[in-house]
Structure formats: structure tokens, C-alpha cells
Amino acid sequence: MNATRVDEEFTSYVHVYEPHRAGLPKLGPYFRALWQRRQFAAELSRTGMRAANTNTTFGQLWLVINPLLLAIVYYILVAIISGGSRGNASETFVHLCAGLFFFYYFSGALQGGASSVVGGSSLLLNMPFPKLLLPLSAVRTAFFRFLPTLIVYVPIHLAFGHPLRWEMVLSLYFLVMLTLFAAGMAMVFGTLQVYFRDTASFLPYFVRIWLYLSPVLWYPELGIERLERAFGDVGWLMYLNPLFSMIGGWTDLIVRGVIPGPELWGAAAAWAIAAMVLGGWYFMSREREFVVRL
Amino acid sequence: MPAAKRRDLAVRAENVSLTYRTTFERVPTFKSAIVRFGRGERAVKEVHAVQDVSFEVEHGSTVGIIGANGAGKSTLMRMLAGILPPTKGRIEVHGRVSTLLSLGVGFNASLSGRENVVLGGLAGGLSRKQIQEKYEEIAAFAELGDFIDMPMRTYSSGMYQRLAFAVAVNMDPDILLIDEALSAGDAKFKQKAAAKMKDVVGTANTMFLVSHSAASIRDLCKEALWLHKGKMMMRGPSAEVNAAYNKFLEVGEDAFSLEDL
Numbered sequence: 001m002n003a004t005r006v007d008e009e010f011t012s013y014v015h016v017y018e019p020h021r022a023g024l025p026k027l028g029p030y031f032r033a034l035w036q037r038r039q040f041a042a043e044l045s046r047t048g049m050r051a052a053n054t055n056t057t058f059g060q061l062w063l064v065i066n067p068l069l070l071a072i073v074y075y076i077l078v079a080i081i082s083g084g085s086r087g088n089a090s091e092t093f094v095h096l097c098a099g100l101f102f103f104y105y106f107s108g109a110l111q112g113g114a115s116s117v118v119g120g121s122s123l124l125l126n127m128p129f130p131k132l133l134l135p136l137s138a139v140r141t142a143f144f145r146f147l148p149t150l151i152v153y154v155p156i157h158l159a160f161g162h163p164l165r166w167e168m169v170l171s172l173y174f175l176v177m178l179t180l181f182a183a184g185m186a187m188v189f190g191t192l193q194v195y196f197r198d199t200a201s202f203l204p205y206f207v208r209i210w211l212y213l214s215p216v217l218w219y220p221e222l223g224i225e226r227l228e229r230a231f232g233d234v235g236w237l238m239y240l241n242p243l244f245s246m247i248g249g250w251t252d253l254i255v256r257g258v259i260p261g262p263e264l265w266g267a268a269a270a271w272a273i274a275a276m277v278l279g280g281w282y283f284m285s286r287e288r289e290f291v292v293r294l
Numbered sequence: 295m296p297a298a299k300r301r302d303l304a305v306r307a308e309n310v311s312l313t314y315r316t317t318f319e320r321v322p323t324f325k326s327a328i329v330r331f332g333r334g335e336r337a338v339k340e341v342h343a344v345q346d347v348s349f350e351v352e353h354g355s356t357v358g359i360i361g362a363n364g365a366g367k368s369t370l371m372r373m374l375a376g377i378l379p380p381t382k383g384r385i386e387v388h389g390r391v392s393t394l395l396s397l398g399v400g401f402n403a404s405l406s407g408r409e410n411v412v413l414g415g416l417a418g419g420l421s422r423k424q425i426q427e428k429y430e431e432i433a434a435f436a437e438l439g440d441f442i443d444m445p446m447r448t449y450s451s452g453m454y455q456r457l458a459f460a461v462a463v464n465m466d467p468d469i470l471l472i473d474e475a476l477s478a479g480d481a482k483f484k485q486k487a488a489a490k491m492k493d494v495v496g497t498a499n500t501m502f503l504v505s506h507s508a509a510s511i512r513d514l515c516k517e518a519l520w521l522h523k524g525k526m527m528m529r530g531p532s533a534e535v536n537a538a539y540n541k542f543l544e545v546g547e548d549a550f551s552l553e554d555l
């Protein structure tokens with residue numbers, strides 16, 4: 001729609017609608033319209049959270065209790081499997097919390113993004129607007145559900161005897177990269193859900209496997225070490241998992257105060273940019289077709 | 295004078311067609327795609343909802359659109375609103391469009407009427423301030439009382455349509471698109487809505503009205519446009535088109551050939 005629409009800024013009066021050629025809409029007008037309506041994405045996320053009672057005390061509490069219980073479950077699991085012998089127990093738990101909360105931010109954005117387009121179908125059928133607003137709004141919701149867990153992390157961190165360090169500030173970089181990556185993936189899965197309505201039902205399995213493949217239950221350098229012990233000189237394979245660098249960098253800075261190597265910084269940025277570009281391209285080149293498919 | 299500069303032109307449709315490509319199953323899934331692939335079936339079915347329709351409408355006109363179910367009326371309205379890009383042809387719309395399509399306000403049923411109005415306005419590109427200014431009028435017109443702050447899933451279909459209608463007419467559009475708005479409203483609201491539409495028409499705005507009521511088309515619209523299976527059968531003064539349509543319904547489709555018209 002926005003592709004075939006003559007730029008609103010300059011000729012707000014005349015609209016021309018023509019068949020869209022395959023490919024992207026005109027990016028200039030598209031992003032202008034997107035920016036102009038950013039309030040919509042925010043309001044959609046806000047009202048959605050209000051409807052789900054996320055902003056009540058119990059709603060907030062649940063946002064925290066749920067991942068916290070999960071962290072305890074996984075901690076017990078890891079302790080049993082590894083025989084409880086290896087490493088520093090308190091650090092393992094704190095690392096697990098930091099990684100898991102961060103991962104749940106990502107999976108929340110992914111799942112919200114997947115249902116964002118189909119869930120907004122009645123709006124889509126009644127109003128022309130840049131549809132990228134829908135997955136972006138889902139990412140905003142996931143972020144605001146992540147914030148309370150981040151706040152709860154601080155007392156856990158302190159209670160287990162870890163100091164607050166200046167390196168923690170650098171972790172913001174990985175938070176931004178994860179957010180960009182999550183937005184790109186939300187666009188991909190939001191589009192897929194239009195074409196295959198069972199995408200969202202496969203997603204939980206997919207997310208679960210991704211969690212085990214990411215450095216949440218284990219430390220990044222340990223993963224590389226194990227991979228190399230098993231298969232030889234193939235530790236770099238770990239970087240094929242985008243979350244490896246993002247979660248690895250995040251927990252290194254937050255939990256251990258270790259500044260990660262340049263590979264982690266670079267890989268995180270590369271994956272974030274790739275996801276935004278590919279996700280955005282996939283979504284925008286399909287979005288004009290959504291209406292006839294809902 | 296180039297068409298784009300002519301201020302009196304409201305809508306021009308040139309050889310507009312729209313084809314839906316749908317899957318056979320009600321909801322497309324990976325599972326069914328795999329099953330179909332195994333059987334070697336084609337995935338999509340084409341529905342030619344609107345075929346080669348051309349017309350021009352000037353500002354200040356009111357155009358009724360009539361036709362059987364599935365004739366393509368709603369599809370044509372969606373194209374005029376810019377929601378569906380045409381598959382072929384070209385549509386030129388001069389002015390701000392406000393829509394009331396058959397799905398009503400059609401946002402999130404778990405949100406209240408008020409929240410839906412705000413969201414709809416923001417999606418439509420209005421600022422918060424503009425929406426605030428309109429909101430009171432909308433709420434007053436819809437007469438929903440306390441229901442305006444209740445989740446919309448608690449609304450009856452009549453209440454739904456009242457709110458949708460209130461939103462559409464209070465957006466001060468240059469072109470108002472109304473698709474079967476009043477089917478579920480009660481008699482009192484229908485009167486009020488008809489009066490409001492006359493008002494809109496009176497202030498030299500343009501209106502397209504889809505309705506199954508021949509009487510409301512005759513009363514509210516000077517012109518009418520008759521669609522049949524996606525094709526435009528006739529366009530002219532609403533009384534004449536209505537008469538032809540009624541005759542067609544009585545005689546049945548076989549007695550007419552499209553070429554005759």
C-alpha cells in the first residue's frame with residue numbers, strides 16, 4: 001500500500017494505487033510513514049499489556065516469578081547432570097539467571113512477533129498502514145516484560161556475593177544487538193505465520209532447542225572447548241548460533257566482569273545487522289500481500 | 295489539464311482488477327502444505343473478485359454500490375481505501391479517506407472501545423491530540439454509555455457498528471466509504487445515521503455506500519453502481535440502476551447476457 005502511495009509528505013491530497021511489483025516498497029515514504037506512526041506501535045504494546053494485566057502488581061510479579069522458577073529448575077537439572085562437582089555453584093546460578101532472563105526476552109519477542117500480523121488481521125483489513133509496526137510493537141512488549149526481570153537480577157547478583165562492576169555498563173551493547181536481532185526474527189516469523197498458521201505451534205520446540213544450544217546452561221568458552229574436544233578444530237561453529245555471541249557477551253560482562261574478545265562483539269553486530277536487513281526485506285516485500293491472505 | 299491537478303475529481307478507477315489468491319484449506323499450515331506437496335496438488339485458487347472496472351467520481355457525489363453477495367463490493371471499497379492494491383489497473387484518490395468497512399472498528403476485542411478508537415486513529419496517522427479532539431464527538435455519537443470503557447467482546451454487533459460508524463463519520467473525511475454499516479443497528483440509530491450521512495453529503499463531501507437496502511441507496515445516493523460477479527453491470531442515476539437490478543433479480547441471471555448491457 002505505501003509503496004504505491006504517492007509520498008504523503010508532499011502530496012497529502014492525492015493517492016495513487018497501482019499493482020505493486022515484486023520487491024520492496026519505496027523505502028523513503030515507507031519509513032517516513034513508519035516513523036510518523038511510531039506512537040501506534042507504542043500504544044498497541046501498552047494496551048496489549050494492560051489487557052493482559054501485565055501492569056498490575058501480580059502481573060509484574062508473575063513476569064519475575066516465572067523465569068525465576070525456570071532458573072531454579074534448570075539449576076537443579078545442571079547440578080544433577082554435572083554431578084554438582086564442577087565450578088563455583090553460586091556463580092553458576094547467577095550466570096543461569098542472567099542468561100535465562102536475557103534469553104526469555106528474545107523468545108518473548110519471537111513469539112509475540114510471530115502472532116503480531118495474524119493477530120492484527122482485523123486492523124489490517126480496515127486500515128492502510130506500514131505493517132512493520134506490528135512486529136516492532138511485539139518487540140517493545142517483550143522489552144517491557146524483560147525489564148522487571150532485569151531489576152530482580154540485581155539483588156540476586158549481590159546476594160550471591162558478586163560486586164557491581166563498571167564493565168556491566170558495556171553489556172548494554174549486547175542488549176541492543178539482541179534487540180535488533182529479535183526484531184529481525186520477529187519480522188521473519190510474523191511473515192511465516194501468515195503463510196503457515198502452525199508456525200506458532202512449532203515455535204516452542206524451536207525455542208527450547210535454541211536455548212540448549214546457547215550459552216545459558218553452560219559458559220561460552222566451555223562450549224567451544226567441548227566442541228573442539230569432540231570434533232577437532234571447529235570451535236568457530238559456535239558463532240553460527242547468533243545467540244552464542246549475544247548471550248555470551250552479555251553474561252561475561254554482567255556476571256563475571258570479563259570483557260569479551262573482539263570475536264563476540266563482531267559476531268553479535270554482524271548477526272544483528274543481518275537479521276534486521278533480511279527480516280526487514282522479507283517482511284516488507286511480502287506485506288502488501290498479507291491482506292489477501294488473512 | 296492533467297488529471298492529478300483537477301480538484302473536482304474525487305476518485306478515478308481505470309481498468310481495475312483484483313484477484314485473491316487463496317489456499318483451499320481454511321487456514322494454511324505447514325502440515326497441509328506438506329500433504330498437498332505429497333499429492334502434487336496446486337496450492338492456490340484464484341478468485342477474480344473485481345474485473346476491469348472503470349469509473350470516475352467527482353467530489354460532492356454520493357455513489358451507492360449494489361450487487362449480490364460476493365459481487366466484489368467490499369473488495370472495491372478496500373481498494374479505494376488503499377488497503378488492497380489492485381492486481382491490475384490504477385486508482386487515483388483525491389482526498390482523505392475514512393472507511394467503515396463491514397468488519398466494524400475491527401481492532402482488538404479484548405480492548406475497550408476507547409482504546410480501539412485511539413489505536414485506530416494512531417494507525418491512521420492522526421496525532422494523539424487530534425484523536426483527543428475527536429474522541430468526545432465519537433463517544434457522544436455512538437451513545438454507548440459505560441460500554442465505551444468495556445472490552446469490545448462484550449459488545450453486541452449493533453453496538454460494534456455504532457462505534458464504527460461514529461468513528462468513520464467523525465474523522466472529517468473528504469471521501470467516506472461505508473460498507474453495510476447499518477445492518478445490525480436498531481431503528482433509532484439507523485435514523486440518526488441516515489441523518490448524519492445526509493449531513494456529510496450536504497457538506498459536499500463524497501460518499502460511497504454499500505447497502506442491501508434499495509431504499510437507502512435511493513434516498514442517500516444520486517448515482518449508483520451495480521457490480522455483478524466482479525464486473526460492472528451498470529452505472530447511472532440510482533433509481534434507474536435500482537430498477538434494472540430489481541428486474542435482473544426477478545428475471546434471473548440467464549435471461550441477461552453481459553454483452554447486452
Ligand SMILES: Nc1ncnc2c1ncn2[C@@H]1O[C@H](COP(=O)(O)OP(=O)(O)O)[C@@H](O)[C@H]1O
Nearest residue numbers: 292314316341343362363364365366367368369
Ligand atoms: N480475503 C479473501 N480471500 C479470498 N477471497 C476473498 C476474500 N475476500 C473476498 N473474497 C472473494 O471475493 C469475492 C468478492 O467478495 P466481496 O468483495 O467481499 O463481495 P461483497 O462485499 O460484494 O459481498 C467473493 O467471491 C469472495 O469469496
Ligand SMILES: [Mg+2]
Nearest residue numbers: 367368396473
Ligand atoms: Mg461485503
